[in-house]
Amino acid sequence: MxxxxxxxxxxxxxxxxxxxxxxxxxxxxxxxxxxxxxxxxxxxxxxxxxxxxxxxxxxxxxxxxxxxxxxxxxxxxxxxxxxxxxxxxxxxxxxxxxxxxxxxxxxxxxxxxxxxxxxxxxxxxxxxxxxxxxxxxxxxxxxxxxxxxxxxxxxxxxxxxxxxxxxxxxxxxxxxxxxxxxxxxxxxxxxxxxxxxxxxxxxxxxxxxxxxxxxxxxxxDPALGPNQLIFAFIVVIIGGLGSIEGTAIAAVLVAFTQQLVNYYVDTGLGDIAVAVLLAAVLLVRPQGLMGKVGATHAMAPETAAPSATSGTPRIRRQPGGKVLFGCAAVALLAVFPFVDLVVPVLLPSRLSSPASLLVVAVGLVFAGVAISYDLLFGYTGLLSAGHALVFALGAYLTSILMLRGVDYGLAVVVAASAATVVNAALGAIALRVRAVAFTMVTLAFGEAFFFLLLIDPWRIFGGDEGLPLAFDQVPSLLAGARDTRWVYWLSLAFAVVSFLVSVLVTQSRCGQVWQAIRENEDRVEMLGLVPYGYKLIAFTVGGALSAVGGCLYVVVVRGANPASASVQFSLALIVMVVLGGRGRLWGAAVGGLIYGVLTLRLPELASSGALEWLPVWAARTLPEPLFALGALFVLVMLFAPGGVAGLVDRLLAHWSTTATRQETTQ
Incomplete structure (x- = not known):
């Protein structure tokens, strides 16, 4: 008692x-x-x-x-x-x-x-x-x-x-x-x-x-608030969005569930139990315990701000020009291992050095994964907060199989296939609800897996430390520390394949339906189509590409770690896509590349001496990746909501207008 x-x-x-x-x-x-x-x-x-x-x-x-x-x-x-x-x-x-x-x-x-x-x-x-x-x-x-x-x-x-x-x-x-x-x-x-x-x-x-x-x-510590925000979202969603009384009841329910499971079952499992509780409540009662069915909280002004994807209309170019430009970009990236160019701050050494190639390789993996997320977020309008789950699952399954003697190639096939099946099953459940409820269900699934990796009840995930790379199962071309060219080229190949697959599916009839769902899902239903099946396909295809990226990430960073499954990484994918341009595959790739390079290299600014002229607090704050990327993201949202792709469209529109005026005057 x-x-x-x-x-x-x-x-x-x-x-x-x-x-x-x-x-x-x-x-x-x-x-x-x-x-x-x-x-x-x-x-x-x-x-x-x-x-x-x-x-x-x-x-x-x-x-x-x-x-x-x-x-x-x-x-x-x-x-x-x-x-x-x-x-x-x-x-x-x-x-x-x-x-x-x-x-x-x-x-x-x-x-x-x-x-x-x-x-x-x-x-x-x-x-x-x-x-x-x-x-x-x-x-x-x-x-x-x-x-x-x-x-x-x-x-x-x-x-x-x-x-x-x-x-x-x-x-x-x-x-x-x-x-x-x-x-x-x-x-x-x-x-x-x-x-x-x-x-x-x-x-x-x-x-x-x-x-x-x-x-x-x-x-x-700085991460305490964002970590607790996960539980705050769970409480608010379970209680019912906008209900203060429901929030109070849900806070008690969540806290008791967490503490009782931790005490009577096993320490740490309470976090997983809370995530499962959220998913169960949303699937049974999407509006929460005390939320109103179909309630709309419409206290906002009538005139809405431009959406995150609004901007200058895209300039229609000939397909041949797009293909030529894409091939030139890939060819340029492919010759990086032979270029001795020094890029201060952004890269640790010469472009062709092993360290620099690994930095860019991480960016390329992120580019491919960002493309996979753009299929959900940019083309179908699915704001998933758990896309990191399938990425991390691919990475961990690959590591587990290799540590048990399975060759890397076979491990990738098995791990990517298994992760895709698991992701499709979770998507089949999550897609039963829409909008914020869908985001919260995917958040619950992602957090449950993240907590599972940390708790490691079966002692197979490595806990906080993650899992090392089994070098004896990796082909010799990919295992060398001095020659990272093949790891780099493999990362580039993944980004290219992810892009090409995404282009094919988005230009298909299915891809056209995805975009219609993004614009107005109810109208798609009125046309006699079933949005659920199309959304599940998008969820599965995007998850499959992300899983392959996770399998490759193990070789690039030499192991699997639980940070790759965190909700922070899922949120980072949103940042990548929006920075590059939502609904623009090449923009998402650029956003992923920028994010990957900056997160690895910004901390080096503090030790490079480039910021010595600033006050101490500013010199310590500006190189923080979260601060720099957060500030950049806010500026993009305020002044360039179309991201990099939107800026390119504006520039091309300006050039086109200028050329037209010159022709008219002549």
């Missing part, structure tokens, strides 16, 4: 933390119809704001009083950051859900990289009052006071939110705006100010949760 009481109180403490993070997320979506992917980064900002106050505010000698100040400061910082984000980023994208997700994704990367650059990625311990670390005896059970603090804070926030929404003028305006925003505006009420207030309030709750999260975890 005593043990169960301790588990129950610990679960309630964790539920309180989940609610503090999830309530702001649910509030923002429920009132504004904005799915804020950067909410976890706000959690991290709040934790670091509290840490700075606890570490630097020596004038307040009492640690209890200092923490109270820290919590207030974190909340204020969160509100200010939320208001700024809404005014600069969100207001441009009301009514465009995809752009909202993408721009907040870029903000999440930027903030995490900023925290990493300012404070390093090492965990920072939070100085805590003695009372926080003490325990209170309840019915013989020793309950940590920090858990009691979080429970009380969560209850107060729940009561405060319900009072705000039901009893205050702004709360009434917000609720009325959800039902009929035009009527609210006709009454002369400034709905835009309510938007800003809600987003700021949601961000403030996330930062308050970050301050208390630093107490719960006894420290803070």
């Amino acid at each position: 005593t043990s169960f009481l301790v588990i129950a109180m610990t679960s309630l403490g964790l539920a309180g933390l989940y609610f503090l993070l999830s309530s702001g997320l649910s509030l923002i979506f429920g009132m504004m119809d904005v799915l804020n992917v950067s909410h976890g980064a706000f959690f991290g900002v709040g934790g670091y704001a509290a840490w700075v106050v606890m570490d630097r505010l020596d004038v307040v000698t009492s640690l209890v009083a200092r923490f109270a100040v820290a919590a207030v400061v974190a909340t204020i910082v969160g509100f200010g950051l939320g208001v700024l984000a809404e005014k600069v980023l969100i207001v441009r994208n009301y009514g465009d859900h995809l752009s909202q997700i993408l721009v907040t994704l870029g903000l999440a990367f930027l903030l995490e990289g900023l925290l990493g650059g300012l404070f390093s990625y090492a965990s920072q311990s939070l100085a805590q009052p003695t009372w926080f670390t003490d325990v209170t005896v309840v019915a013989g059970a020793r309950i940590p006071n920090s858990r009691l603090l979080i429970i009380v804070a969560a209850v107060l926030v729940l009561v405060g939110l319900l009072w705000f929404l039901r009893s205050t003028r702004y709360g009434l305006i917000i609720r009325a705006g959800v039902e009929n925003r035009r009527m609210v505006r006709a009454l002369g009420i400034d709905v835009g100010r309510s938007f800003t207030l809600v987003f700021g309030l949601g961000a403030a709750l996330a930062c308050l949760g970050g301050a208390l999260g630093a107490v719960y975890f006894t420290g803070i």
